[in-house]
Amino acid sequence: MTDFPPLKNDLIIRAALGEKTERAPVWVMRQAGRYLPEFREERRKHDFFTICRTPELATLVTLQPIDRYDGLLDAAIIFSDILVIPQALGLVVEMVPEKGPVLPNPLVVPEDIDTKLQKNVDVYQELGYVFKAITMTRKALNGRVPLLGFIGAPWTLMAYMIEGGGSNTLSKAKTWLFRYPEAAKRLLQKITDVAVDFLIGQIIAGAQMVQVFESWGGELSPHDFTTFSLPYVAQIAERVKAKLKLDGITPVPMTIFCKGSWYALESLSSIGYDTVSLDWTVDPVYAKSITKGRVTLQGNMDPSVLYGDHDTIRATVRKMLETFGTSERYIVNLGHGILPTVDPENMKVFLETVHSVGLQLNGAIA
Numbered sequence: 490m491t492d493f494p495p496l497k498n499d500l501i502i503r504a505a506l507g508e509k510t511e512r513a514p515v516w517v518m519r520q521a522g523r524y525l526p527e528f529r530e531e532r533r534k535h536d537f538f539t540i541c542r543t544p545e546l547a548t549l550v551t552l553q554p555i556d557r558y559d560g561l562l563d564a565a566i567i568f569s570d571i572l573v574i575p576q577a578l579g580l581v582v583e584m585v586p587e588k589g590p591v592l593p594n595p596l597v598v599p600e601d602i603d604t605k606l607q608k609n610v611d612v613y614q615e616l617g618y619v620f621k622a623i624t625m626t627r628k629a630l631n632g633r634v635p636l637l638g639f640i641g642a643p644w645t646l647m648a649y650m651i652e653g654g655g656s657n658t659l660s661k662a663k664t665w666l667f668r669y670p671e672a673a674k675r676l677l678q679k680i681t682d683v684a685v686d687f688l689i690g691q692i693i694a695g696a697q698m699v700q701v702f703e704s705w706g707g708e709l710s711p712h713d714f715t716t717f718s719l720p721y722v723a724q725i726a727e728r729v730k731a732k733l734k735l736d737g738i739t740p741v742p743m744t745i746f747c748k749g750s751w752y753a754l755e756s757l758s759s760i761g762y763d764t765v766s767l768d769w770t771v772d773p774v775y776a777k778s779i780t781k782g783r784v785t786l787q788g789n790m791d792p793s794v795l796y797g798d799h800d801t802i803r804a805t806v807r808k809m810l811e812t813f814g815t816s817e818r819y820i821v822n823l824g825h826g827i828l829p830t831v832d833p834e835n836m837k838v839f840l841e842t843v844h845s846v847g848l849q850l851n852g853a854i855a
């Protein structure tokens with residue numbers, strides 16, 4: 490493994506592993522994104538996936554929020570997208586401004602698994618650019634904060650690969666679940682195998698913590714979640730950690746974010762992840778009581794609170810810290826990605842409040 494500069498702020502790692510923290514660490518999903526004018530400036534010059542595939546540009550964009558909110562963010566997340574796995578599997582994915590991801594030639598029938606997707610994916614060949622970006626970014630961070638890697642979870646990726654983009658009903662992807670369940674499982678397993686290799690590669694390249702995004706978990710009933718999501722996200726945690734240990738590499742903390750899957754919190758806290766990320770529909774008291782300290786909780790402010798005035802943001806953060814606690818098993822985040830039309834100043838108020846109230850509640854300052 491590469492030699493990296495020593496880590497100066499390990500708050501998020503300690504929180505994920507259940508160690509005491511002097512205040513709750515904070516980062517924000519999509520913290521490198523369109524709400525930042527400096528990001529929009531780069532996007533005017535380069536296509537979305539060109540940024541992902543050019544390590545220098547991915548590094549630059551990953552560092553933008555770290556530099557702007559100097560000392561206020563406790564983690565950086567590598568600039569990439571969950572849809573790089575479908576690309577590695579052989580599908581074309583375009584990022585269309587104002588529309589989002591589009592897959593012009595999606596999977597339609599089960600036979601497409603064999604005709605449209607690569608048989609074997611060598612992640613070092615197909616996704617080596619992500620590994621390069623991670624190594625370069627970790628060096629550029631110079632130990633300021635840990636670097637997070639991530640993947641999309643199998644069900645969410647399968648849904649994009651069949652829908653061909655975003656969808657309100659996921660009717661096409663769900664047709665597979667209920668008409669071709671065996672083919673759906675074969676596809677989910679194929680994605681899982683690539684996801685495991687990809688996460689291991691990210692960790693070897695320098696990712697110090699990783700997150701699995703099941704963004705469409707909440708579209709499934711509890712029963713279908715247990716069939717089509719949970720086994721695969723469980724397999725990912727198990728296999729990634731086992732393989733790293735076998736190779737003599739210390740596993741890094743892993744986070745699972747299943748948006749909308751509040752009903753699965755108990756299971757999600759018992760399948761090998763260190764941290765469970767919550768969306769804003771989950772009551773912190775409920776989440777704490779059902780997970781019983783087995784995992785660190787992350788989240789869960791409604792991203793739209795950042796449209797509120799500064800006092801509302803401060804009051805919401807205070808309440809959140811009071812309920813989740815600030816010294817143990819908690820990482821502050823939003824319940825989903827920061828929205829593109831948020832004022833970057835409001836993000837600053839959010840971060841500053843996490844610091845000041847966190848220290849205050851912990852008794853570090855009067």
Ligand SMILES: Cc1c2[nH]c(c1CCC(=O)O)Cc1[nH]c(c(CCC(=O)O)c1C)Cc1[nH]c(c(CCC(=O)O)c1C)Cc1[nH]c(c(C)c1CCC(=O)O)C2
Pocket residue numbers: 517518519520521522523532537566567568569570571572584585586587588589590639655702704826
């Ligand atoms: C579902 C999903 C995607 N991508 C991702 C998810 C899971 C998280 C979630 O549920 O939101 C994950 C993701 N996408 C991006 C990151 C980078 C790191 C970070 O969090 O800062 C991460 C972690 C950059 C991005 N990914 C995307 C952008 C904006 C695209 C642009 O610049 O044109 C960014 C900064 C595009 C994207 N990518 C995706 C969608 C639906 C969209 C369009 C919607 C949107 O724009 O918010 C797929």
